[in-house]
Amino acid sequence: MTQLLVRKVRLPAGNMADILMEGGRFVRIGSGLEVPPGCQVEDGAGALALPGLVEAHTHLDKTLWGMPWYRNEVGPNLTDRIDNERRWRAATGHDARAQSLVLARAFLAAGTTRLRTHVDIDTDAGLRHLHGVVATRDALSAQMDMQIVAFPQSGVLGRPGTEALLNEALRSGADILGGLDPCAIEGDPVRALDLLFGLAQRHGRPLDIHLHEPGSMGAWSLDLILQRTAALGMRGMVTVSHAFCLGDIAERERDALLQRIADLGVVIVTTAPPSRPVPPVAACRAAGVRIVGGNDGIRDTWTPYGSPDMLERAMLIGLRNNFRRDDELAVALDCVTHAAAAACGFQHYGLAPGDRADLVLVAAETVAEAVVARPVRQLVVSAGRVVARNGALA
Amino acid sequence: MTQLLVRKVRLPAGNMADILMEGGRFVRIGSGLEVPPGCQVEDGAGALALPGLVEAHTHLDKTLWGMPWYRNEVGPNLTDRIDNERRWRAATGHDARAQSLVLARAFLAAGTTRLRTHVDIDTDAGLRHLHGVVATRDALSAQMDMQIVAFPQSGVLGRPGTEALLNEALRSGADILGGLDPCAIEGDPVRALDLLFGLAQRHGRPLDIHLHEPGSMGAWSLDLILQRTAALGMRGMVTVSHAFCLGDIAERERDALLQRIADLGVVIVTTAPPSRPVPPVAACRAAGVRIVGGNDGIRDTWTPYGSPDMLERAMLIGLRNNFRRDDELAVALDCVTHAAAAACGFQHYGLAPGDRADLVLVAAETVAEAVVARPVRQLVVSAGRVVARNGALA
Known part of the structure; x- marks a missing residue:
């Protein structure tokens, strides 16, 4: 089962967290998550995490x-x-x-x-x-x-x-x-x-x-x-x-x-x-x-x-x-x-465990800043896989 | 006298040209300009040239x-x-x-x-x-x-x-x-x-x-x-x-x-x-x-x-x-x-010989495309000197 851990992102509510995905879904969201063996790891570097x-x-x-x-x-x-x-x-x-x-x-x-x-x-x-x-x-x-x-x-x-x-x-x-x-x-x-x-x-x-x-x-x-x-x-x-x-x-x-x-x-x-x-x-x-x-x-x-x-x-x-x-x-x-x-009517949408693992990282402090500054998409994850980096498809 | 030649740009009217600047002013705009001795040369690479x-x-x-x-x-x-x-x-x-x-x-x-x-x-x-x-x-x-x-x-x-x-x-x-x-x-x-x-x-x-x-x-x-x-x-x-x-x-x-x-x-x-x-x-x-x-x-x-x-x-x-x-x-x-x-009332403005040599290059075919696509500024020249490249100050 493919796993992906994105570390050190800011959630829309403002708190920092790591996000673990497996089988195309979010499975755990919390701070200081351990890296499962064989898991792909991405450094969020403090970016704001938004749902797809x-x-x-x-x-x-x-x-x-x-x-x-x-x-x-x-x-x-x-x-x-x-x-x-x-x-x-x-x-x-x-x-x-x-x-x-x-x-x-x-x-x-x-x-x-x-x-x-x-x-x-x-x-x-x-x-x-x-x-x-x-x-x-x-x-x-x-x-x-x-x-x-x-x-x-x-x-x-x-x-x-x-x-x-x-x-x-x-x-x-x-x-x-x-x-x-x-x-x-x-x-x-x-x-x-x-x-x-x-x-x-x-x-x-x-x-x-x-x-x-x-x-x-x-x-x-x-x-x-x-x-x-x-x-x-x-x-x-x-x-x-x-x-x-x-x-x-x-x-x-x-x-x-x-x-x-x-x-x-x-x-x-x-x-x-x-x-x-x-x-x-x-x-x-x-x-x-x-x-x-x-x-x-x-x-x-x-x-x-x-x-x-x-x-x-x-x-x-x-x-x-x-x-x-x-x-x-x-x-x-x-x-x-x-x-x-x-x-x-799109199903399994959101940033919670069980939702389809669609994730967007942007360099912004807050949701409001993400909207007005529209920063380049640092990372885009779809169904648990990285599909784009820095605005370009991976 | 500092000279700068920007080659192969598209003018707003659509034609290709080279642009020669000297002493902070545009001096010649035309195709196939010769490079004066000691002149700095920039390759416009077909970008659209706009005035500052x-x-x-x-x-x-x-x-x-x-x-x-x-x-x-x-x-x-x-x-x-x-x-x-x-x-x-x-x-x-x-x-x-x-x-x-x-x-x-x-x-x-x-x-x-x-x-x-x-x-x-x-x-x-x-x-x-x-x-x-x-x-x-x-x-x-x-x-x-x-x-x-x-x-x-x-x-x-x-x-x-x-x-x-x-x-x-x-x-x-x-x-x-x-x-x-x-x-x-x-x-x-x-x-x-x-x-x-x-x-x-x-x-x-x-x-x-x-x-x-x-x-x-x-x-x-x-x-x-x-x-x-x-x-x-x-x-x-x-x-x-x-x-x-x-x-x-x-x-x-x-x-x-x-x-x-x-x-x-x-x-x-x-x-x-x-x-x-x-x-x-x-x-x-x-x-x-x-x-x-x-x-x-x-x-x-x-x-x-x-x-x-x-x-x-x-x-x-x-x-x-x-x-x-x-x-x-x-x-x-x-x-x-x-x-x-x-x-x-800004003086000496424009893209003609004699105007202050302020120039912006963007990857766009036309003026209309430049407006809607707002491409990164490939080159910015102010008073005949390069001041920014690819969106960042030089």
């Missing part, structure tokens, strides 16, 4: 990470970006398998060991992106837990054949059904949501819906989603990504929605974009809503921004929510660690 | 950069932060000289060669912070242009004796007079602004006023500032930092203010905080307003955030303004390079 980081919303299949620079000259609307990407993909034969692997490995080098990715399913690309990302998931299965969302980026209703592809995707490696803007993109919210909820129910799968719609339109779409979540007994099975409308309506209306969201166990994923209204993290948590963090796309035809560094995403969540106190920065980190793992 | 970066608004004197982590438990209001800092400073005997030097050197290592810093002047600290930052400016005078603003952080009217200290500060090394929130902090906008403008006029110095006031209150304070700028003939002598109100009022009212701001040559400095309304960069520039970027405080008792990396500030300006296209990211970079140097 969690990315709750990205698009591995779209990324241009590591490719020559893509010159962005795209128009300003959501539909400009969707159409541009579909055209570009068709013209270039973008290799979703190769690109998703490059970015997933960059995530791993930066300490992310659990990740939920949306994968484009449409009548042009078919299941090509899904097959590519499934291959990446298989290639990294020993180091990374990956959830795949079958995501109809171009909408379901407007492109006949998409529903059949989603159906097929859920039989071919996708774990979760995606969706987007039932009013603004689908154009028929009742029919679109009934279709998506019906498909999710038939497959017994969770739903994760992109909701970019602003203000009262978004709030109404959210209401329709919550109605169906309740009526169909899908408590704890629904995620709403972005939910910009929750940052864009009167507080009283927002709080009434937050209460229903909490009661139905609906998860909110925020990418905390600085240029949009966003669901306020503190108000969501105060209402009992699980709100967690993700990048959205990373360096693709949509956006030049984003990074596989989830500490940077935590910093951006902190900045967007004006989190300055140490206790607030701990909340920002929670959005990309414990809260995100629980919300996505 | 410019920080238009920071607070070197307050920073805790490089010190043990400061646990932030401060209340949420502006006055909480001001009072906490003054108490903390008195209790700890914070060394503004040592701390400003640590942070200024970190700026230099990250490619910033021109910097405007506000320095606290109040009846508790007296001119202690000013003397500390002047010492830092002297220590780095060969590598960095530094402008010092005498900044009454605790207000002028409420603390008798502050005006005399500001008067003294302008005779003791401060270049510019600062001020803040004439309504919300000073409590008497007409008297406060008359005092500040009067003092600036008597010394023939520019003004740089922090204006955090939101919405219509901020717009009214701004109106009072513009009235005095016009009446006193101080065109081109006034900067308004933050100006959150410009992101927070109706577009028609905003555009009328922008027109007056442009006509009076008033500079707007934005830190582009993700959690506040901000002056929109594109609308400002379209109106002819000079808007440039800065960090504000960096890791101090106010905020754990901030970084001496001005490419990161450009990225945050881009994110806050939803700049995704390459031409928009070039604007974000302009806010921390050419536009900032011109707005602050």
Whole structure:
């Protein structure tokens, strides 16, 4: 049984400890642990130990990470970006398998060991992106837990054949059904949501819906989603990504929605974009809503921004929510660690005996410093094995 | 005469070139330059060449950069932060000289060669912070242009004796007079602004006023500032930092203010905080307003955030303004390079023969990539001498 002892690390609570792993799990955490015979030993040198980081919303299949620079000259609307990407993909034969692997490995080098990715399913690309990302998931299965969302980026209703592809995707490696803007993109919210909820129910799968719609339109779409979540007994099975409308309506209306969201166990994923209204993290948590963090796309035809560094995403969540106190920065980190793992349903997560031995060491005194300084990952351990050192894969 | 030739760099426009410097200035930029006898040669290896970066608004004197982590438990209001800092400073005997030097050197290592810093002047600290930052400016005078603003952080009217200290500060090394929130902090906008403008006029110095006031209150304070700028003939002598109100009022009212701001040559400095309304960069520039970027405080008792990396500030300006296209990211970079140097009045700035030879090399294909990827500074040259390599001072 492979053993690994990491000595002299600072735990998030502040105390120093040694951490012993065996068989891919944490087995003992305490000070002055003895070195078992034949055990690999790493010197933590006083670094801060964090659990493996969690990315709750990205698009591995779209990324241009590591490719020559893509010159962005795209128009300003959501539909400009969707159409541009579909055209570009068709013209270039973008290799979703190769690109998703490059970015997933960059995530791993930066300490992310659990990740939920949306994968484009449409009548042009078919299941090509899904097959590519499934291959990446298989290639990294020993180091990374990956959830795949079958995501109809171009909408379901407007492109006949998409529903059949989603159906097929859920039989071919996708774990979760995606969706987007039932009013603004689908154009028929009742029919679109009934279709998506019906498909999710038939497959017994969770739903994760992109909701970019602003203000009262978004709030109404959210209401329709919550109605169906309740009526169909899908408590704890629904995620709403972005939910910009929750940052864009009167507080009283927002709080009434937050209460229903909490009661139905609906998860909110925020990418905390600085240029949009966003669901306020503190108000969501105060209402009992699980709100967690993700990048959205990373360096693709949509956006030049984003990074596989989830500490940077935590910093951006902190900045967007004006989190300055140490206790607030701990909340920002929670959005990309414990809260995100629980919300996505990643199993055996944490820094306690019995949890899967995913560990990230950074030169920081405190959790707050780790978030704002985003130090290079000194050591990344996944399932009890060293996978990266000083920011590079081992 | 010391010569330095940096070979094989990519200029911002995209073409490859060699860059020859002599006597602290750029003398030739072109391809295949011959190596003069005795000339130091650096291999650019195809890196992107940028002019020295410019920080238009920071607070070197307050920073805790490089010190043990400061646990932030401060209340949420502006006055909480001001009072906490003054108490903390008195209790700890914070060394503004040592701390400003640590942070200024970190700026230099990250490619910033021109910097405007506000320095606290109040009846508790007296001119202690000013003397500390002047010492830092002297220590780095060969590598960095530094402008010092005498900044009454605790207000002028409420603390008798502050005006005399500001008067003294302008005779003791401060270049510019600062001020803040004439309504919300000073409590008497007409008297406060008359005092500040009067003092600036008597010394023939520019003004740089922090204006955090939101919405219509901020717009009214701004109106009072513009009235005095016009009446006193101080065109081109006034900067308004933050100006959150410009992101927070109706577009028609905003555009009328922008027109007056442009006509009076008033500079707007934005830190582009993700959690506040901000002056929109594109609308400002379209109106002819000079808007440039800065960090504000960096890791101090106010905020754990901030970084001496001005490419990161450009990225945050881009994110806050939803700049995704390459031409928009070039604007974000302009806010921390050419536009900032011109707005602050830094002389001999640029990447052309005759300009002071400040140069930053990064591994990036394009300006847009430099902004979003913020690569380590491969080489930093200031006034024709190498001052940093690979992110560390030489």
